[in-house]
Amino acid sequence: MIEQVPVGGGSTKELIEQARTRRDALSSVDALMAKATGTAHDVDNTVEVTVDARGKLLRLWLAPAAANWGPERLGSLIVEVAHVAMQEAVQASYNMVALQLGEDMTYLIERLSGMPAPARDPNADPGITVEEFQRRREERLREAERRAGGTAQPGRDGVTGGSRSRADDHGGYDDDYDLDTFDPATLRSDR
Amino acid sequence: MEIDVEREAERIDEQVRRTSKRAAEQFSRVGSVGGRAESGDGAIQVEVAPGGLLTEVRLTHAALRSGTDALAQQILTLAHTATRRAGDRMYRALSPVLGPEGDATLASLGYEPLPDDEDDEMGSSVFGRR
Numbered sequence: 001m002i003e004q005v006p007v008g009g010g011s012t013k014e015l016i017e018q019a020r021t022r023r024d025a026l027s028s029v030d031a032l033m034a035k036a037t038g039t040a041h042d043v044d045n046t047v048e049v050t051v052d053a054r055g056k057l058l059r060l061w062l063a064p065a066a067a068n069w070g071p072e073r074l075g076s077l078i079v080e081v082a083h084v085a086m087q088e089a090v091q092a093s094y095n096m097v098a099l100q101l102g103e104d105m106t107y108l109i110e111r112l113s114g115m116p117a118p119a120r121d122p123n124a125d126p127g128i129t130v131e132e133f134q135r136r137r138e139e140r141l142r143e144a145e146r147r148a149g150g151t152a153q154p155g156r157d158g159v160t161g162g163s164r165s166r167a168d169d170h171g172g173y174d175d176d177y178d179l180d181t182f183d184p185a186t187l188r189s190d191r
Numbered sequence: 192m193e194i195d196v197e198r199e200a201e202r203i204d205e206q207v208r209r210t211s212k213r214a215a216e217q218f219s220r221v222g223s224v225g226g227r228a229e230s231g232d233g234a235i236q237v238e239v240a241p242g243g244l245l246t247e248v249r250l251t252h253a254a255l256r257s258g259t260d261a262l263a264q265q266i267l268t269l270a271h272t273a274t275r276r277a278g279d280r281m282y283r284a285l286s287p288v289l290g291p292e293g294d295a296t297l298a299s300l301g302y303e304p305l306p307d308d309e310d311d312e313m314g315s316s317v318f319g320r321r
Contacts, residue, residue: 030299051243052243054242054243054244054300054301055239055240055242056243056244056270056274056301057266057267057274059267060266060267060270061263062259062260062262064258064259067255067259071250071251071254071255072250074250074255075247075248075249075250076248078248078266079245079247082244082245083245107196108196108199108200111196111200
């Protein structure tokens with residue numbers, strides 16, 4: 001057995017209390033994981049699968065058009081969608097665990113289970129960084145200023161340098177609704 | 192709650208390593224611990240990993256004939272059968288390693304022994320419908 005030397009001089013009573021808390025916390029993880037589910041579908045919306053965090057199939061829906069894939073492709077598509085659904089379920093369960101136990105404990109559980117939260121995947125789409133968000137915001141503001149100055153605008157060409165990420169596409173920035181460029185001075189004064 | 196994640200993980204890792212070494216020996220004796228089930232006419236074959244994640248769904252043209260709703264329902268039922276079989280195999284592989292106290296843990300993971308009357312042919316009579 002490996003002896004643990006208490007660090008930080010906590011009393012035995014405190015250590016026992018800590019150990020109890022951790023044990024209780026860990027025992028709730030199972031229940032949380034059992035509750036978490038994930039759902040995924042293919043791009044064409046012909047297959048939809050719901051599984052729990054262990055991968056157990058809870059629901060399978062096939063559109064009538066799913067038959068058009070043919071038996072072989074449909075079989076493997078169902079398996080693929082089930083795997084994505086499980087990733088969703090695992091992430092959902094870690095999100096619940098993290099809410100209850102905190103980030104440290106969640107990380108520990110991920111290490112022990114050998115199943116890191118999909119959100120930590122370094123190859124996953126990282127979304128948008130704060131810096132990137134600021135850069136785009138400044139660009140939008142400059143654009144709006146130019147527009148306000150009466151210069152003819154060549155559409156949104158040249159707004160983004162480099163490839164557009166998904167985050168940008170989902171951002172749905174519509175200049176009409178951009179609160180960043182809203183100037184209260186344009187409101188009619190009531191005095 | 193402050194935890195030294197690395198150290199804590201290493202400590203439990205060591206315990207896990209010892210147990211998993213014994214478990215690995217068991218698994219090599221038992222072979223695959225996944226579960227399988229197929230429809231009575233063989234048109235649908237389903238394989239799952241322990242826990243129930245689908246690893247293989249093999250369909251024939253005959254499977255598509257009854258319509259997608261019926262197919263989805265059949266796959267679901269077969270997947271559950273396969274999942275219970277995988278749980279049974281996991282139980283049989285791990286129970287001797289973990290001892291009597293391990294049973295509750297195995298059950299909480301869904302690894303439980305199948306009753307004796309539910310043998311490997313369980314699926315056939317139920318899914319014989321064409």
